[in-house]
Amino acid sequence: MNHAELESELPWYLSATLPAPQRERIETFLSTCNGCTGELAELRALSATFAEIEASAAAPSSAFFEDVMRRIGPGAPARKPWLDLAVLRSNGIKRWGAVAAAIVATFVLFAPISRELQRASGPDVVPVPLAERAAPVQAPIAKRPVLFGALNSSISGTAAQSAGTESKAADAVSATQRALARTGAIGLIVPDVASALERIQRLTQSEFGAVTGLEDNAPARAGGAHTAQVTLSVPDDRFGATLETLAGLGGVTSRSVTTEDLTDSIVDADARLRNLRHEETDLLRIMDRSGKIADVLDVEQQLASTREAIEQLDAQTKSMRRRVAYATITVDLSDEKTTPVAVAGPGTQIADAWRAALRTLWGFTIWLVAKSLLLVAFAPYVAVLALAAYLIRRRFLGRG
Amino acid sequence: MQPVDDESGLERSLLRRIAAGDRAAFESFFRAYERRVYRYVARMVSDDGLANEAASDVMVEVWNSAPRYAGRSKPSTWVLGIAHHKALDCLRRARRDAALLHLAEPPRTESEDPERRAIESSTRAEIEAALETISPEHRAVLHLTFVLGYAQAEIAAIVGCPLGTVKTRVYHAKRALRNALVSAGLQREVS
Numbered sequence: 001m002n003h004a005e006l007e008s009e010l011p012w013y014l015s016a017t018l019p020a021p022q023r024e025r026i027e028t029f030l031s032t033c034n035g036c037t038g039e040l041a042e043l044r045a046l047s048a049t050f051a052e053i054e055a056s057a058a059a060p061s062s063a064f065f066e067d068v069m070r071r072i073g074p075g076a077p078a079r080k081p082w083l084d085l086a087v088l089r090s091n092g093i094k095r096w097g098a099v100a101a102a103i104v105a106t107f108v109l110f111a112p113i114s115r116e117l118q119r120a121s122g123p124d125v126v127p128v129p130l131a132e133r134a135a136p137v138q139a140p141i142a143k144r145p146v147l148f149g150a151l152n153s154s155i156s157g158t159a160a161q162s163a164g165t166e167s168k169a170a171d172a173v174s175a176t177q178r179a180l181a182r183t184g185a186i187g188l189i190v191p192d193v194a195s196a197l198e199r200i201q202r203l204t205q206s207e208f209g210a211v212t213g214l215e216d217n218a219p220a221r222a223g224g225a226h227t228a229q230v231t232l233s234v235p236d237d238r239f240g241a242t243l244e245t246l247a248g249l250g251g252v253t254s255r256s257v258t259t260e261d262l263t264d265s266i267v268d269a270d271a272r273l274r275n276l277r278h279e280e281t282d283l284l285r286i287m288d289r290s291g292k293i294a295d296v297l298d299v300e301q302q303l304a305s306t307r308e309a310i311e312q313l314d315a316q317t318k319s320m321r322r323r324v325a326y327a328t329i330t331v332d333l334s335d336e337k338t339t340p341v342a343v344a345g346p347g348t349q350i351a352d353a354w355r356a357a358l359r360t361l362w363g364f365t366i367w368l369v370a371k372s373l374l375l376v377a378f379a380p381y382v383a384v385l386a387l388a389a390y391l392i393r394r395r396f397l398g399r400g
Numbered sequence: 401m402q403p404v405d406d407e408s409g410l411e412r413s414l415l416r417r418i419a420a421g422d423r424a425a426f427e428s429f430f431r432a433y434e435r436r437v438y439r440y441v442a443r444m445v446s447d448d449g450l451a452n453e454a455a456s457d458v459m460v461e462v463w464n465s466a467p468r469y470a471g472r473s474k475p476s477t478w479v480l481g482i483a484h485h486k487a488l489d490c491l492r493r494a495r496r497d498a499a500l501l502h503l504a505e506p507p508r509t510e511s512e513d514p515e516r517r518a519i520e521s522s523t524r525a526e527i528e529a530a531l532e533t534i535s536p537e538h539r540a541v542l543h544l545t546f547v548l549g550y551a552q553a554e555i556a557a558i559v560g561c562p563l564g565t566v567k568t569r570v571y572h573a574k575r576a577l578r579n580a581l582v583s584a585g586l587q588r589e590v591s
Contacts, residue, residue: 008567017551043546046574049527050546058448060438060455065430067452068459072426 006036014043101389103382179263181323182236184243187332190250193226196333199249200230207242209234209326219335226335231328239327246331248363251352253334262320269317276310411475418466426463434459436476436548437483443543444487444536447494454490458483473557480548480558484540491536530580538573545570 006029012018013026030036190196197216204211213231234242247255283306287299411432417425437458442451461482469478531539540559544550550558555566 008571011545011570012552015545015549015551017549046527046577047546049524050542052524053528054439054547057439058442060434061452064434064438064452064455065427067456068430068463069423071456071460072463 003033003035006030006033007039010036010040010043014040014047103385105385178261179266179320179324180236181260181262181320182239182257182327183260184239184257184327184329185254185332186243186246186252186256186329187254187334188246188250189253189334189336191336193228193333193335196249197228197230200232200246200331203242203245204232204234207234207238209238209242212328228333230331230333232331233326233328236325236327239329243329246329248359250333250336254332260323262324266317266320266324269313269320273310273313273317276306276313280306280310408474408476412471415466415469415475418463419469426466429462430459433462433476433479437479440480440483440540440543440548441487441490443531443547444484444540445490445494446532446536446539450490450494454483454487457486457490461486474554477550477554477557480544480550481560484558484560487536487540526581526584527577530577530584533580534573534576537569538576541566541569542573542577 006026009018009022009026013023016023018026030040188196193216197214201211210233211230212233214228215230216228217226219226232242243255243257280303283299283303287296287303411429414425414429414432418429434455438451438455441454441458442448445451445454458479462479465482469475473481531542537559541555544555544558552563552566556563559566559569561569
């Protein structure tokens with residue numbers, strides 16, 4: 001104990017409200033410090049003066065009691081049962097119940113926003129209701145010897161070609177940005193092909209994409225090889241993230257990305273389409289003016305041929321825009337158990353294990369940071385609700 | 401000084417009866433606390449009119465809040481906690497908070513001896529006058545410590561601040577009082 005510490009405790013030493021061990025320490029120190037003895041004498045003087053002041057201080061007026069009784073009126077104290085702490089306690093609600101309720105309420109209220117943030121920020125797999133998707137467009141399926149229920153619905157129902165995303169691609173072209181159609185392929189060795197297919201399907205849904213093709217070659221006999229090839233269509237801006245998530249599903253045996261620049265083709269097709277539509281309009285005018293049957297038939301023939309060209313070109317343009325808006329990824333899956341893999345040496349195995357551990361650590365770190373940011377984002381709401389709960393409690397539940 | 405435990409038990413019982421609307425119990429409680437409450441708020445607000453108003457508010461609040469007294473603290477701590485906040489409310493209502501609620505300047509670092517002598521040699525009237533010049537929060541903690549003799553934890557509960565802040569506030573309150581006495585002494589010497 002030093003002089004400053006003792007000085008801060010002396011008022012309560014004087015009023016004898018300190019615990020015995022603390023009193024003893026102070027008494028020991030007092031015998032060795034003249035400064036502290038002087039401080040104590042000063043406090044005694046101050047205390048005695050205060051006592052004198054209080055002894056002669058004015059008492060409350062005689063009307064004090066009458067005034068209070070008049071203000072409280074004839075009835076009993078006004079209870080607020082729903083905020084009565086005694087009632088709350090009898091119901092088993094503890095002090096932190098209100099705070100917990102505030103936090104839960106915050107997350108319930110803002111769960112939809114939370115889901116949107118998760119979708120926007122990371123590769124977390126969140127099922128998306130079909131109703132939330134854009135108008136479906138039928139997509140071709142190469143081969144599907146075996147179909148899973150969920151995959152089936154995904155393939156047939158939602159190729160997920162969003163009109164909004166297509167218009168974005170068109171805007172991109174008109175804004176002189178490059179219209180790039182990206183295609184990726186990845187080969188994976190996975191512990192279980194069936195469960196990998198399920199995960200890929202969920203991942204595709206969460207990325208607002210669709211499984212557009214599936215070839216699942218289940219083993220005909222026990223111990224046989226199980227392989228599958230899945231073709232995905234995902235929004236172009238999720239291409240990289242999806243490819244990375246897919247790589248995390250197993251051991252990557254191959255990976256490739258190709259990009260085709262469709263800017264000129266789209267611009268050219270748009271120009272030709274405009275010309276053909278003008279030609280169609282002109283032909284319609286000519287047909288209206290022409291009085292001869294032979295001329296009308298001739299114009300009709302030309303009109304039919306122009307319309308056919310318009311439809312073909314329109315389909316081509318849409319297809320190109322679709323390829324720009326949605327990237328295609330082909331995933332080749334092989335069962336780990338039956339995939340012939342060269343036996344790696346101990347060094348390679350340790351290196352692989354280390355890389356896998358790092359990959360897991362990185363994934364966990366990203367997940368942790370994302371969740372922490374989510375909590376930080378909601379912190380103001382939690383703080384406001386907690387403050388409101390505290391103020392309500394302080395105002396209505398008393399301080400006792 | 402501090403109420404003993406028996407008194408505390410009796411007061412808890414009175415509060416339970418008040419919660420049930422027993423006016424006789426309220427009168428007993430009122431009589432036990434009227435002077436303590438009045439002196440405390442009077443010390444804080446430094447104005448008889450405001451003190452009467454604040455003390456009246458405190459007792460009405462005791463009546464209204466008795467059903468919500470949870471028993472976590474002593475009745476005296478609870479009542480003086482109400483008194484503390486009512487006195488501050490009263491000061492704010494009177495629009496004097498800007499002048500009265502500020503805390504004193506940080507302590508000076510010069511030798512303490514002249515200041516210490518200032519308290520020991522000051523008369524009662526001088527100390528009373530000096531008390532009027534320091535902030536209500538400082539007057540409150542000095543009153544709770546030296547007049548009512550409350551422990552640190554009880555003062556913390558009454559004024560609604562952490563335990564460490566109580567020590568700091570009492571320390572600064574003493575320094576503010578010393579400074580006020582020294583200033584008053586200097587002025588007297590000049591005049």
